[in-house]
Amino acid sequence: MVDWQTIDTVLLDMDGTLLDLRYDNTLWNELVPERYSLAQGLELNAARQTLFAQMSELRGDLLFYCLDHWASYTELDIVGLHRELAHLISYRPNAERFLNQVRAAGKRSLLVTNAHRDSLRVKDQHSDLIEKLDKDISCHDYGAPKEDPRFWARLRREHPYDPQRTLLIDDNAAVLEAAEQSGIRHLITVARPDSGRPARTGLSHRAIHDFEEIMPGAAASP
Structure with a gap:
């Protein structure tokens, strides 16, 4: 799937790509609504509806990813809630080994x-x-999410790379599309970002289930 002779730089997403998205989904879909409902005296379903409506409105915007915004909006200790679920933080299959192999192969890797x-x-x-x-x-x-062309323009200015010899692995289709529009040639997504959910189908980019499929040093895949 990857001809490593054509790759100099590897750009890697974190949540749902290197790390299991189960952690984030549990945090934002379960723990935050539960604590918000208790703090606001709301039924759990009402709390979920309020939070999910706000998330839907902000999706793809910098504020969507901003913990300061969510701490202010919910009046909760969002970082503290992150720590409560730290036992769920884990690598996706063979992700840690993949990072070691990328380094051993002499490729530059950027999170x-x-x-x-x-x-x-x-x-x-x-x-x-x-x-x-x-x-x-x-x-x-950078003050702009990866869905925004400004992110990729600044990334290339501050960390110069040849888009034709760069690989991006990301589970977010909108991010992959923005990267593709910026000129990045090699794009891969993740079939199963969350180990607690089924693998996704009908994806717009080539997908891997396990980093073993694209491990540097392994036999090339068609």
Whole structure:
């Protein structure tokens, strides 16, 4: 699936790509609504409807990914809730080995994530993820999410790469489309970002189930 002779730079998403999205889905779909309902004296279904409506309105916007916004909106300790579920933070199949192999193959690896720095910090404390990559970039560093062309323009200015020799792996279709429009040639998505949910079908980009499928040093796949 990947001809590693044609790749110099690997751009990697975090949530749902390197790390199991089960953590984030449990946090935002279960724990945050539960605590919000208790804090506001709402029925759980009403709390979910309120929160999910706000999420739907902001999806793809920088505020959607901003923990400061959600802490203000819910009046909850969002970072503290992140820590409560830290036991769910885990790598996707063979992701950790993949990072080691990318480095061993002499490829440059950059973490490019929409996660807020506070979220990234909690996850790194339980995965040692950052040390396995050459650089970590949050969309909050640039003031624009990965769905926005401005993110990719600034990323290329600050961390120059040849788009024709760059691979992006991301579970978000809108992000992959934005990256493709910016000129990045090699794009792969993830079939099953959340280990607690079935694999997705009908995806618009080539998908992997396990990083073993594209491991540097393995036999090339057609």
